[in-house]
Amino acid sequence: MRSDFGLYLIITNPFLPYKKIAETAVKNNVRYLQLREKALSDREILRAAGEIMSITEGTETRFVLNDRADLAYLCGADGLHLGQDDISLTDAKTICREKVSVFGLSTHTLSQVDEAIKQKPDYIGFGPVFTTPAKAKPDPVTGTELIAEAVKRAGDVPVVVIGGIDGNNLISVLDAGAKNVCMVRYFMNSEQLEKRVKETVKILNDYRW
Numbered sequence: 001m002r003s004d005f006g007l008y009l010i011i012t013n014p015f016l017p018y019k020k021i022a023e024t025a026v027k028n029n030v031r032y033l034q035l036r037e038k039a040l041s042d043r044e045i046l047r048a049a050g051e052i053m054s055i056t057e058g059t060e061t062r063f064v065l066n067d068r069a070d071l072a073y074l075c076g077a078d079g080l081h082l083g084q085d086d087i088s089l090t091d092a093k094t095i096c097r098e099k100v101s102v103f104g105l106s107t108h109t110l111s112q113v114d115e116a117i118k119q120k121p122d123y124i125g126f127g128p129v130f131t132t133p134a135k136a137k138p139d140p141v142t143g144t145e146l147i148a149e150a151v152k153r154a155g156d157v158p159v160v161v162i163g164g165i166d167g168n169n170l171i172s173v174l175d176a177g178a179k180n181v182c183m184v185r186y187f188m189n190s191e192q193l194e195k196r197v198k199e200t201v202k203i204l205n206d207y208r209w
């Protein structure tokens, strides 16, 4: 059976401190909290990971590091997220051995969904659903039309949709078949993180699937 989780939080250039974000994620039972900091040094990433894990350890919130299998192994992250341009899942598992237990893969097309599923990830990301400035080299937008088919092809693997989603278009992605969502700037650029997380969790819980 597919284990959908609803909200997935990604930390990039946050307005609030890492610990405050982690506390909010834990308090609101957010399953995945990813650190995605492209401009930090390795040492700064490890420091940020340590701060976040000091809050998430022993809770239901899994800490996921983006891109870097070596650093995920070093800091003892629960999970690692890999994109199409990152190292392969096989190589990442070799580096992380048994220390990292959750692996996510990014996909941008339906054929990438088919390929990703063969690798048995714990979840897949699908998008960008809408235009977003939050990725340096953005892939073409998927639109909402492909979401239902991506979810169907992924079978038991949860699909989290990402890219340009905010409080105004959230319902349109749910109407299109999304069960799990990421919204980076909507949460990270705001002082009102907790209010927005609570509102979003309520919308996801109340949605008539």
Ligand SMILES: Cc1ncc(COP(=O)(O)OP(=O)(O)O)c(N)n1
Residues within 6 Å of the ligand: 008, 010, 034, 036, 066, 067, 081, 082, 083, 084, 085, 086, 104, 105, 106, 107, 124, 125, 126, 135, 136, 160, 162, 182
């Ligand atoms: C949950 C989730 N989905 C997609 C991505 C994007 O990964 P990637 O394509 O490797 O791009 P970057 O995030 O590395 O810029 C993600 N990080 N998380």
Ligand SMILES: Cc1ncsc1CCOP(=O)(O)O
Residues within 6 Å of the ligand: 127, 128, 131, 132, 133, 134, 135, 162, 163, 164, 165, 182, 183, 184, 185, 186
């Ligand atoms: C990491 C990533 N992968 C696809 S789009 C994206 C960025 C999404 O950021 P936002 O939710 O602010 O548009």
Ligand SMILES: [Mg+2]
Residues within 6 Å of the ligand: 066, 067, 081, 082, 083, 084, 086
């Ligand atoms: Mg990546």
